[in-house]
Amino acid sequence: xxPRTTLIRALTEARAHSDALFAMVxxxxxxxxxxxxxxxxxxxxxxxxxxxxxxIGQGALGRSPFHATFDRLFAFGxxxxxxxxxxxxxxxxxxxxEVHRYNTRVRRTLxxxxxxxxxxxxxxxxEHRLMHAETFAYILHHLSxxxxxxxxxxxxxxxxxxxxxxxxxxxxxxxxxxxxxVGSDHDGFGWDNESDAHEVSVPSFAxxxxxxxxxxxxxxxxxxxxxxxxWTKRGDQWFWRTMAGPVPLPLDWPVxxxxxxxxxxxKWAGKSLPTEAQFHRAAYGTPSGEERSYPWxxxxxxEPPDGPQGNFDFRxxxxxxxxxxPKGDSxxxxxQLVGNGWEWTSTxxxxxxxxxPFAFYPGYSAPFFDGAHxxxxxxxxxxxxxxLRRSFRNWFRPNYPYVYAGFRCVEN
Numbered sequence: 001x002x003p004r005t006t007l008i009r010a011l012t013e014a015r016a017h018s019d020a021l022f023a024m025v026x027x028x029x030x031x032x033x034x035x036x037x038x039x040x041x042x043x044x045x046x047x048x049x050x051x052x053x054x055x056i057g058q059g060a061l062g063r064s065p066f067h068a069t070f071d072r073l074f075a076f077g078x079x080x081x082x083x084x085x086x087x088x089x090x091x092x093x094x095x096x097x098e099v100h101r102y103n104t105r106v107r108r109t110l111x112x113x114x115x116x117x118x119x120x121x122x123x124x125x126x127e128h129r130l131m132h133a134e135t136f137a138y139i140l141h142h143l144s145x146x147x148x149x150x151x152x153x154x155x156x157x158x159x160x161x162x163x164x165x166x167x168x169x170x171x172x173x174x175x176x177x178x179x180x181x182v183g184s185d186h187d188g189f190g191w192d193n194e195s196d197a198h199e200v201s202v203p204s205f206a207x208x209x210x211x212x213x214x215x216x217x218x219x220x221x222x223x224x225x226x227x228x229x230x231w232t233k234r235g236d237q238w239f240w241r242t243m244a245g246p247v248p249l250p251l252d253w254p255v256x257x258x259x260x261x262x263x264x265x266x267k268w269a270g271k272s273l274p275t276e277a278q279f280h281r282a283a284y285g286t287p288s289g290e291e292r293s294y295p296w297x298x299x300x301x302x303e304p305p306d307g308p309q310g311n312f313d314f315r316x317x318x319x320x321x322x323x324x325x326p327k328g329d330s331x332x333x334x335x336q337l338v339g340n341g342w343e344w345t346s347t348x349x350x351x352x353x354x355x356x357p358f359a360f361y362p363g364y365s366a367p368f369f370d371g372a373h374x375x376x377x378x379x380x381x382x383x384x385x386x387x388l389r390r391s392f393r394n395w396f397r398p399n400y401p402y403v404y405a406g407f408r409c410v411e412n
Contacts, residue, residue, distance in 0.1 A: 011126045018048055024150065025148055034143040038078065040090060042093045045103070051128055052129075055121055056114075123189035156324060158252060161252070167207055175197055196353060202277050211254035215252060218251070220269075225261075225264065228255055228256060242317065252321040258405075266409045271409035272412065273344055283334070292390075296327060309339070310328040311325060345377060376396065
């Protein structure tokens with residue numbers, strides 16, 4: 001199978017995955033807005049195909065539009081500050097049937113031309129869809145259970161009791177980023193903000209073996225801190241809002257919080273959040289100074305990693321205990337640095353030296369180099385394996401409360 005055939009097959013599989021997510025929403029609920037600052041869900045139904053059409057159909061292949069209104073309507077998502085919700089009524093949006101017809105025509109037209117599309121743009125379409133699969137998962141998470149069709153979801157509520165030790169990480173050099181992707185002769189696709197590769201010297205530090213848990217954070221809440229976004233209270237008992245509904249608070253699950261909440265907890269604990277470089281050193285470094293592709297080692301093939309390393313690649317809808325995947329430990333013995341929740345860093349999202357925006361997608365990263373977004377590393381339960389590469393960078397506003405994001409602390 002040629003690399004392009006493999007890539008197109010991956011896009012087909014990603015389409016099937018996103019289709020299954022939309023099928024979980026009851027038809028009369030697609031005009032709901034589970035997250036106030038984001039679009040109504042009907043936008044996302046049209047956005048994925050409009051993005052592919054605008055980037056590949058019109059942008060790369062020069063095809064004439066067949067529904068220019070939808071091309072514009074579904075072109076861009078929104079990233080307003082928390083509390084600044086859009087005010088559009090549901091009547092502003094087209095019918096579900098109209099959007100489905102648009103999507104069907106886009107796919108049919110693109111499928112006839114994908115073999116002629118520039119390979120970087122097919123990668124962009126694929127990874128954009130997979131990232132939105134995670135975005136739509138946490139939008140679904142905040143949709144009322146009676147508005148969605150949730151499959152049976154087994155939960156792993158307990159595991160070995162964590163020993164919340166700090167792991168000493170010796171100083172060393174880390175490689176942030178990757179060389180710009182130049183085609184199939186390189187070692188894989190990367191977004192513009194992942195370039196250029198450069199080395200950073202990291203002094204010795206200590207990092208918590210596990211992500212901060214609900215149980216640890218509960219002690220902070222008892223001092224008067226606000227409860228995290230995924231917690232809810234009934235009477236005197238705390239619950240976690242899973243995809244299917246609330247369950248008694250699993251104390252050994254990682255806590256999901258905003259950057260501000262993570263920062264406040266770390267300060268309360270007399271510690272701090274790791275920098276992006278410290279995360280890399282703990283996750284991918286080795287005592288010998290070499291760097292691994294993944295915390296647990298190499299994948300052994302050209303395909304993304306598989307196996308029991310952790311909670312990622314859509315394996316679960318919710319977290320698992322922080323002690324549940326020891327086979328994913330790093331060379332230094334730090335657990336779950338990839339999977340079971342993104343991890344906030346103290347690093348503001350900024351370009352690496354030598355950054356050049358994609359000529360065909362200049363607005364992907366650059367608008368967010370504003371000092372108002374912070375880098376997250378690792379992965380969540382709903383992060384595709386393709387996005388686990390060492391150089392991948394996620395970013396959000398510091399008070400954004402919806403993402404599957406936890407943290408761990410460091411001592412410098």
